[in-house]
Amino acid sequence: MSGVLKAPRSRGLVNGLLLMLLAVWGGFIPFVGPYFSFGFGSNATWDYTSDRLWLSILPAIAVGIGGLILMISAARPVAIFGSWLAIAGGLWFVVGTTIAPLWTGGPGRALGGQTRQIAEHLSFFEGLGAIIVLLAAMALGRFLVVGVREVRRAEAKRAAAAGPAGAAGTAGAAGRAGRGTAVPEEDRSARGSTAAPEWERQAAPRREDERSSGAEGQQWRADMPHRR
Numbered sequence: 001m002s003g004v005l006k007a008p009r010s011r012g013l014v015n016g017l018l019l020m021l022l023a024v025w026g027g028f029i030p031f032v033g034p035y036f037s038f039g040f041g042s043n044a045t046w047d048y049t050s051d052r053l054w055l056s057i058l059p060a061i062a063v064g065i066g067g068l069i070l071m072i073s074a075a076r077p078v079a080i081f082g083s084w085l086a087i088a089g090g091l092w093f094v095v096g097t098t099i100a101p102l103w104t105g106g107p108g109r110a111l112g113g114q115t116r117q118i119a120e121h122l123s124f125f126e127g128l129g130a131i132i133v134l135l136a137a138m139a140l141g142r143f144l145v146v147g148v149r150e151v152r153r154a155e156a157k158r159a160a161a162a163g164p165a166g167a168a169g170t171a172g173a174a175g176r177a178g179r180g181t182a183v184p185e186e187d188r189s190a191r192g193s194t195a196a197p198e199w200e201r202q203a204a205p206r207r208e209d210e211r212s213s214g215a216e217g218q219q220w221r222a223d224m225p226h227r228r
Contacts, residue, residue, distance in 0.1 A: 011139075015138055022128060027064070030052045030056045032046075039110075061089075094125065
């Protein structure tokens with residue numbers, strides 16, 4: 001069972017790397033976006049506020065830690081925890097701006113025209129969070145499923161750890177299973193042989209013999225007296 005709890009490190013490598021990149025984007029875009037008039041509130045760069053802390057920095061940290069765990073962890077339970085942590089951060093990116101007005105806060109008004117505002121909402125919060133949830137859920141599904149190769153690898157390690165004692169036990173079990181079963185002498189002598197059985201080695205009757213036997217039978221029926 002303990003061998004099944006292990007998973008290849010490469011299983012969450014790609015998803016973890018992508019999640020870390022998205023976490024860096026979500027944590028820094030509120031501070032560098034105003035350089036390009038792309039953001040919320042004012043055009044001041046590197047302007048720290050409590051709203052940016054709760055809506056961008058903290059969920060980005062959660063996603064980054066989850067992605068890092070997926071990249072380096074070979075333990076299945078730890079990787080599953082990292083996936084759920086990234087999912088939680090992504091969900092907060094999605095719903096954070098909806099809950100923020102309840103504490104009289106929020107990211108502020110999006111800069112630019114209508115098209116730019118849509119891009120800002122998707123890039124900063126809703127769209128970013130949806131992609132994070134998708135990648136983290138994919139990684140979670142990969143770690144929840146135990147592959148056939150992993151089960152075979154765990155069984156091979158268990159057998160190797162048992163050593164000669166395990167092999168002897170297997171041989172003894174096979175001997176006990178076969179004990180009490182009588183095997184004929186001819187079967188024992190032919191065991192392991194590739195020769196064909198005796199009935200297969202017998203030559204098939206030739207067509208000339210079949211024709212002669214058929215002619216004799218017809219002659220015998222012709223010689224028999226017929227009843228009137």
